[in-house]
Amino acid sequence: MMVESASETIRSAPSGQNGVGGLSGQTDGGAGAAGTAAGSTGRDGTGRDTTSSADSNGEMSPAELLHFQQQQVPMSVAMMSQQMLTPQQMQQILSPPQLQALLQQQQALMLQQLQEYYKKQQEQLHLQLLTQQQAGKQQPKEALGNKQLAFQQQLLQIQQLQQQHLLNLQRQGLVSLQPSQASGPLQTLPQAAVCPTDLPQLWKGEGAPGQPAEDSVRQEGLDLAGTAATATSFASPPKVSPPLSHHPLPNGQPTVLTARRDSSSHEETPGSHPLYGHGECKWPGCETLCEDLGQFIKHLNTEHALDDRSTAQCRVQMQVVQQLEIQLAKESERLQAMMAHLHMRPSEPKPFSQPLNPVPGSSSFSKVTVSADPFPDGLVHPPTSAAAPVTPLRPPGLGSASLHSGGPARRRSSDKFCSPISSELAQNHEFYKNADVRPPFTYASLIRQAILETPDRQLTLNEIYNWFTRMFAYFRRNTATWKNAVRHNLSLHKCFVRVENVKGAVWTVDEREYQKRRPPKMTGSPTLVKNMISGLSYGALNASYQAALAESSFPLLSSPGMLNPGSASSLLPLSQDDGGAPGEPLPSNGSSSPPRLSPPQYSHQVQVKEEPTEAGEERRPGPALVPPTPSIVGPPEDRDLEEELPGEELS
DNA sequence: TGAGATGTAAACAATT
DNA sequence: TAATTGTTTACATCTC
Numbered sequence: 001m002m003v004e005s006a007s008e009t010i011r012s013a014p015s016g017q018n019g020v021g022g023l024s025g026q027t028d029g030g031a032g033a034a035g036t037a038a039g040s041t042g043r044d045g046t047g048r049d050t051t052s053s054a055d056s057n058g059e060m061s062p063a064e065l066l067h068f069q070q071q072q073v074p075m076s077v078a079m080m081s082q083q084m085l086t087p088q089q090m091q092q093i094l095s096p097p098q099l100q101a102l103l104q105q106q107q108a109l110m111l112q113q114l115q116e117y118y119k120k121q122q123e124q125l126h127l128q129l130l131t132q133q134q135a136g137k138q139q140p141k142e143a144l145g146n147k148q149l150a151f152q153q154q155l156l157q158i159q160q161l162q163q164q165h166l167l168n169l170q171r172q173g174l175v176s177l178q179p180s181q182a183s184g185p186l187q188t189l190p191q192a193a194v195c196p197t198d199l200p201q202l203w204k205g206e207g208a209p210g211q212p213a214e215d216s217v218r219q220e221g222l223d224l225a226g227t228a229a230t231a232t233s234f235a236s237p238p239k240v241s242p243p244l245s246h247h248p249l250p251n252g253q254p255t256v257l258t259a260r261r262d263s264s265s266h267e268e269t270p271g272s273h274p275l276y277g278h279g280e281c282k283w284p285g286c287e288t289l290c291e292d293l294g295q296f297i298k299h300l301n302t303e304h305a306l307d308d309r310s311t312a313q314c315r316v317q318m319q320v321v322q323q324l325e326i327q328l329a330k331e332s333e334r335l336q337a338m339m340a341h342l343h344m345r346p347s348e349p350k351p352f353s354q355p356l357n358p359v360p361g362s363s364s365f366s367k368v369t370v371s372a373d374p375f376p377d378g379l380v381h382p383p384t385s386a387a388a389p390v391t392p393l394r395p396p397g398l399g400s401a402s403l404h405s406g407g408p409a410r411r412r413s414s415d416k417f418c419s420p421i422s423s424e425l426a427q428n429h430e431f432y433k434n435a436d437v438r439p440p441f442t443y444a445s446l447i448r449q450a451i452l453e454t455p456d457r458q459l460t461l462n463e464i465y466n467w468f469t470r471m472f473a474y475f476r477r478n479t480a481t482w483k484n485a486v487r488h489n490l491s492l493h494k495c496f497v498r499v500e501n502v503k504g505a506v507w508t509v510d511e512r513e514y515q516k517r518r519p520p521k522m523t524g525s526p527t528l529v530k531n532m533i534s535g536l537s538y539g540a541l542n543a544s545y546q547a548a549l550a551e552s553s554f555p556l557l558s559s560p561g562m563l564n565p566g567s568a569s570s571l572l573p574l575s576q577d578d579g580g581a582p583g584e585p586l587p588s589n590g591s592s593s594p595p596r597l598s599p600p601q602y603s604h605q606v607q608v609k610e611e612p613t614e615a616g617e618e619r620r621p622g623p624a625l626v627p628p629t630p631s632i633v634g635p636p637e638d639r640d641l642e643e644e645l646p647g648e649e650l651s
Numbered sequence: 652t653g654a655g656a657t658g659t660a661a662a663c664a665a666t667t
Numbered sequence: 668t669a670a671t672t673g674t675t676t677a678c679a680t681c682t683c
Contacts, residue, residue, distance in 0.1 A: 442657065461672060485658065491674050492657095498673080504667090505672080 275300065284313055285476065320434045327430065421445050425471070438474045443482075443489040444514075447496060451509045458499065458506040461487065 275281060276296040281288040283304050290296035304310050421441050425432065432439050439446065450467035451459050459467065465483055468475040475482050490496045490507055495514035499506050 444657085481659070484660070487673065488659080488675090489657090490672095 273297070273300075275304075280477070284317055320430075323430065324434060421449050425449065429471070432472045432474070433470075434473055436473045436477070439472050443485050444493050444495070447486060447489055447507070448509045448514060451496075451507060458501070458508045460504060460506050461490070464490075464507065 273293060273296060275283050276290065276293060279289055279291065281290060281296060281299055281303075283300070286303065288299055288303065290299050304313075424441075425439075431437070441449075446468065447464055450464050450471075451457055453467070454463075464486060465479075468482065468486065469479075490498070493513070495510045495512075495516075497508045497510050499508055
């Protein structure tokens with residue numbers, strides 16, 4: 001019981017605080033955190049400094065090299081970790097397209113580093129061999145032969161490791177090169193000797209109990225939504241794919257990674273399965289707990305066998321991936337154009353100065369570094385996820401949320417500072433919907449958003465739950481935890497008012513109370529101002545960006561096939577609710593309908609109850625049969641930015 | 652260092 | 668009776 005509880009705590013621990021005993025090793029360094037983040041090699045998470053062992057001075061015994069190779073993924077991530085924000089922070093700072101761009105640049109950088117490293121290793125070995133050969137003239141023939149043999153074996157081993165390493169990178173999507181494209185020492189590898197069907201064996205450790213998983217996949221005859229196969233064979237011919245016919249991407253860009261695919265590949269370890277992680281089935285919509293891999297395999301074969309439903313789910317997943325890829329491509333192009341227009345230098349690597357602690361499991365972005373910071377020049381990143389610029393680094397979360405979500409950051413953006421939650425959601429609606437990433441908003445702001453999105457500004461608890469699960473992939477897991485948090489927040493915050501309705505109890509938002517709990521306005525709080533304006537041009541940039549957000553929004557929201565009806569309309573109008581940082585000069589408020597954005601307008605607000613001014617009893621008026629009536633609430637000073645009037649806008 | 656905000660866990664009661 | 672809903676308390680963490 002206690003163990004289970006503790007386990008759950010660990011899994012869902014938001015910020016991975018060290019309060020959880022025995023986990024200090026996870027938080028003490030970037031390398032360890034990165035290793036956990038990668039989570040693909042089954043390492044023990046001790047946070048060994050794989051970086052130092054890998055790039056020290058090039059002297060490395062075969063055993064060390066083997067160890068290095070086995071930990072290559074953590075090492076690779078660790079190489080970046082010192083210059084990297086946590087994935088959560090990256091996510092908050094950068095929009096998915098930006099992350100994608102960063103990821104690609106980092107891939108190239110990593111490949112280059114690896115090639116250099118291997119080249120150095122080979123040169124050293126050759127040199128040693130040569131030296132020994134010359135020295136061996138004075139040595140007995142037999143000894144020389146043995147030494148030569150040893151060196152040759154060593155060389156061969158290194159070459160094999162190189163090969164494996166490259167294949168690993170390919171599998172993880174870190175390298176999308178065809179073998180023939182490899183340059184430098186990699187070209188010397190016997191590439192042709194490895195066919196794609198060998199990959200599983202290569203990726204598996206010696207004697208790793210991963211066979212059942214592979215078998216199960218084959219038995220299913222499914223490509224598992226294309227995730228596993230595509231992740232494992234980016235550069236491989238499709239012949240390794242099971243019978244299921246692939247739906248070729250119309251845009252022909254199969255090399256674009258998605259967070260989900262990435263996450264799958266990251267967690268695939270010997271004895272693991274891309275659809276199995278943290279003790280539960282990761283099949284979309286399925287959270288079945290499985291004690292071990294065997295049980296999971298059994299579950300997989302029974303619950304997700306080849307049938308219409310599974311096939312349909314695969315297709316859906318493929319479409320999701322496809323749409324995300326399209327979206328990423330579009331946004332990347334947009335970003336490039338914007339940066340070009342602003343005379344930014346996208347290719348100029350400018351690592352963040354802060355040490356980074358990738359969130360364990362946040363493999364979605366764990367490979368992303370800021371080496372290609374699209375906003376050099378010290379500009380603060382646009383607050384697509386606004387907390388980012390001011391979110392301090394913190395120990396990585398420990399959770400299952402991990403990769404996925406990386407563990408919640410303590411400070412969510414929406415409530416404070418400048419993140420308009422609805423803008424963020426509108427912008428990255430599909431991202432949050434499909435990526436298992438925890439949204440950078442507080443429960444309170446999310447609940448409020450859910451309620452405000454409805455025409456009548458009221459929701460039952462169950463409807464709130466549904467909104468969470470519908471809007472965020474993250475909340476399709478750990479339901480007990482976050483549902484409890486939702487209930488807790490509903491009860492705790494005065495801004496949420498329970499109203500007895502005909503159908504039962506519904507929850508509404510008291511906007512006045514909600515605004516009360518907000519932090520002081522920027523103009524009135526120097527500290528806050530300092531935090532907000534961490535960059536010289538933040539204000540201007542933010543304002544511009546807010547305006548830009550209104551324009552660009554989420555292209556796919558207008559795509560009929562991409563959006564479930566109502567979400568776009570429900571999201572977009574709510575642009576500024578949360579956010580609009582106080583004091584922000586936001587002429588457009590990030591909304592696309594300027595007329596309603598004039599400051600004096602105030603949100604609709606649900607007047608749910610008579611509010612006794614006494615602090616004591618106003619809270620739960622009990623069966624307040626007063627139906628929520630939209631009304632203007634609160635003095636202007638309460639409003640940093642007005643609430644949209646969705647109902648009106650929708651009309 | 653303390654206050655406030657937030658997240659998580661848990662116990663408990665009321666309701667369905 | 669079990670599940671859901673709602674309330675409350677406790678604790679940890681983070682930011683200011």
